[in-house]
Amino acid sequence: MTVPYSPEDREKVVAKLPVPLRRELKVRAAELGIDIQEAVTEGVTAWLDLQDHAAVDTSGGSSFSTYLPAGLYEKLKGACKPRKISYNQGMAQSIRSWLDAHPSPRPTPPRTTGARRLVFGNQKGGVGKTSVSAGVAQALAETGKRTLLIDFDPQGHLTRQLGYEMLDIESPSLAKHMLADAEGDLQALLVPIKGGDFEDCLWLLPACKDAFLLDAKLATTRAVRIKETALERVLAGLEQEFEFIVVDCPPSLGYTMDTALYYGRTREGEEPGQSGIVIPVQAEDTSGDAYDMLAEQMDDLCEDLKVEIQTLGFVVNLYDARNGYIATSSLESWQSMDEPVLGIVPELKEQREAVRRKEPLLAYEPDCEQANVLRSIARRFQG
Structure with a gap:
């Protein structure tokens, strides 16, 4: 024809x-x-x-x-x-x-290691960890994957950008559960994220106003290995409820980040590449400097605890080739790394508008270029 x-x-x-x-x-x-x-x-x-x-x-x-x-x-x-x-x-x-x-392919065998865990982290602020982690979580949920999105940043940008309130400082929270200062079921804190084709498959664990205390309290705890295992311990009860757990990390290299990195490690019986860290970056030099420090922290943690934490790849965010040589040469540098560039998210107005309106991007402008790039990133985690 x-x-x-x-x-x-x-x-x-x-x-x-x-x-x-x-x-x-x-x-x-x-x-x-x-x-x-x-x-x-x-x-x-x-x-x-x-x-x-x-x-x-x-x-x-x-x-x-x-x-x-x-x-x-x-x-x-x-x-x-x-x-x-x-x-x-x-x-x-x-x-x-x-x-x-085009019928659905044969379903995959049930997972025995719980939800796949995607940790979005970079100690440099302003690279778009929140928008990228939120967008990928929406894209995963859009395909019917039950997905939990965790605001693990004390600043609570993710919670507020999606139009939700941070938990009150006196209320139970993820941080209080991690420090064994809260009773009850962590699942009671989850809120469904409404809108778009991801509705009924996406939940948020909001940030709490007390989360800024977590790092200091983890540093002074005397409990053996709680510094690294605290996040995993409290999320264990939720893992069979979800297929993906996406963690939006704080821009720091403290003990809180250690707990997130440990949570994303490759567990016994889990195939490589199923869980790990995704690193949002920008096409400029300071992102490279920040990545070097994060890589050192990961290496030290792996050596100390005898674990493997896999870098799943980079997401080059807010990319605009009109910025000239700085942007294009930096992009080439990221693309030359051993770990893959999972996607290049353009600098466009739709994401800023969605944040301003306090709506999920894939509900506010589901067919924009940024949304489609985030979907392509999500597909790489569904194999």
Whole structure:
């Protein structure tokens, strides 16, 4: 078949699709490791040649947008007219036919080591740990993975950026549980994050106003090895409830960070690459200096405790090639490292707008370039 459109040039198209169909598409694309826009392109291309077209219930549809090769959407609309169906119905049928032709792969065996643990850390502030960890967690949950997002930074930026209140200083909190100063179930502190296609699969453990005391109290505790194991001890009861636990770390190299690094170590019976640390950086020199210090801390911790902490990769955040040689040469330096660059998140307004509105990015602007990069990063953790 000769395609009457350009596969190189793409244009944004918008349709109204029911939420269940959108979710199924995102889950299936993630399972098969392909971009959503490629899945929709394949579906529309195949639908144009189909003779039988089963109707799809599109009631309660909401906005869905993607990028198709230039001219393909016009071809779809042209085919809808003689079939006497709406453009939204044509798009829904195309996606449904793609899903039917690409069944879900065989489910993986049950995990025996609990949730996979992704620790986002860098002692340098301002590199975007919060936005990257939150975005990846949303992208994981969007594909149906039950995901817990933990605000482990005393400043509580993650909690506030998502529109939630920090826990009161007198209330039970993660820090109090880590110091054995709280009773009750830690799960009672979790709040569901609403909005977007990740709803019902994403929860937040908010920060508390007392978290700034954690580092000092860990430093003075006399309990054997509590400095390193405190976080793991209190989260153990939650691990079977989630498939991923994402930790947004503080910009420091103190004892609190030690507990997060230890939590992300490769456990006995766990395959390499399942859990570890993800390091958000920027394309400039100070991020490199900060990484050197973090790497030294990780090496010391591994040697002292005889454990392995795997660096899963870097995320180059807030990238703008218009900054010239400093940005481009720094990006090349990150790309030359032994660990992979998992993604390059551009410096665009959508993330700042989402923060300003106190909304998750993948709910506020789910089809922006930043959101799609974060989805591509999340797919790398789902193998």
